[in-house]
Amino acid sequence: MKRGRLWLALAAFIGLPASARAEPSRAKAEIALESHAGQSTAPYFTRAFPSTSGYGASVVLDARMSVSPRLVVGARVPFTFMRVEQPAGALYAEAAWANPELGVTLDQPWFERQAWRMHFATGVAVGAPLAEHDAAQLAGRALRLANAFEGFSEPALYTPGVISVSPSGSLTAEQAAWKLSAAVRIPLLIRTSDADLPPEARARAFGLVPVLGLELQRRLLRWLSLAAAPRLTVLTLAPVHEEGPPVQFLAGGHADARLGEHFTLSALFQAPLGRPLGGSTLAGGLRLSAVF
């Protein structure tokens, strides 16, 4: 019986979509503003610009609402403002909207005994192709930098010219002050336009960019917790053909401070390790969330 439940859970984990980032929210609503600031040199797709460099920030407005005890609907609206390096060394300022996303997450308790609690979540998010692009590839390069801050793990948000469908799943185990989560998100990116990319860029009609994430969180105090949150992104079928290694590893983490009953302020840290971004990209950020 136990083996049967294990196989069922594993099948659900692999087969059913869930939000790779979402935790089951017991609150009615949550709204958050997350910003990532960093500097990066990342590979790019065109003959004129085989790479792009610069610094700046991306901001994501993240809102979720529980429509039932287990069902959460959410939206993410991203925006970037970057200083994109030009060939001779000057910087151009570029602000660009990225792709907004709507999603649903279903939380399913699985196991609860004494101090242990496990649950899995499945979900799906759909992104609209509203990211800016231009023939000069300024907006495209700015969005590429924003995705580089995340180790290329957010292609649904930062790829111009695609509609995304992102099924996801996660499994979370909690015990006392510890919480361990494993998540997978598999964005399918369906091209709706060439995003002004030149022919040599080899844009694919469909892209698939699986992202695997782990998070280990430890509550240090009632109001303070620390977490390590590495991610692995598979780039083999990226929406634009990429030379170089098939995966990108991202070392990340965050520290969360609860400020009263409703607010949490998190400090984020992200550093890609290994090619193509390792050594050339570093980002950090802040997330302020409010739950009601």
Next chain:
Amino acid sequence: MASRLSLLGLACAYCCASCDPRVCADQQARTQALPPRLSQTGLFADLRRQQLEAGVFAYAPEFTLWSDGAEKRRFIAIPEGERIDSHDPEAWVFPEGTKLWKEFNQADRHLETRLFQKTGPGEGDWAAAAYVWSADQSDAELAPYGALDVQGTDHDVPASGECFACHDGRPNRILGFSAVQLAPRSYDAPDRLTELAAQSLLSEPLTALDVPGTSIERAALGYLHANCSHCHNQSDAARSKSKCFNPNQRLSFELDFTLHAGNLSTVEQSGAYRTAVGQVIEPGDPSGSKLVQLMAKRSRGLGQMPPLGTERVDDQGLGVVREWIQSL
């Protein structure tokens, strides 16, 4: 309070970015007046044979800008019937329609040709952009945003806004075509000043402007004039309020003949000596001079001098400057 902290952090990041002197305006709109192909700009009557259009002539400045060893050719065309206002020998005023081209070559291959074209009567009425040559060398295409590593070389083509990062440092926006740069310095050098006067292309006759000092002093002062004075001068042109590589300090590396009524007779009168010695030049100590330290570095951004358009140190130019500082 927490929300204010988060917003404050974002605001700080944004403000710091706004304070970055490397941030320049996107000047793509100023390239609208330029044709899409180099063959349409009026430089060549026969591009394949490299035959110049009538009225276009080649020139070479005496003191050249370091461009990572690229071979360069320069051309100018003044509209028929027009003349250059040469009243100010350091700031010639060019008529509307004037075109200047600068071609960059490596190993006998054309990489890019930059065009500066006067589009109106005002001093700042210029359009500028680079044309990137195709691999088959049949023509070059307008590239308002430049390009990296063209034709498999490490040569980068600047974006239009980067042209003005340097050229906006001069009132007339033109750097290498002036009385200082065209006066012959050796017996076998072409005398472009006399040629221009003979063709009635100058409003006033000019006498040659002699750079003072020994051969090393002249070479060093000329090098600093050509490579540094478009940003480091006291003309302040159009950039007194803009960032875009506008330096804060009051250094001047220009050969400022006008300041001395056309007669710069001693090295001590030069802008480099007056403003830099004791500041970024330590007499007798090249390695201890900040000028040499920055010229010897390549690290992108403001940690190197010049800060734009070069990824390799000019060992020969650096050697000339070092030798001059050593002699002080």
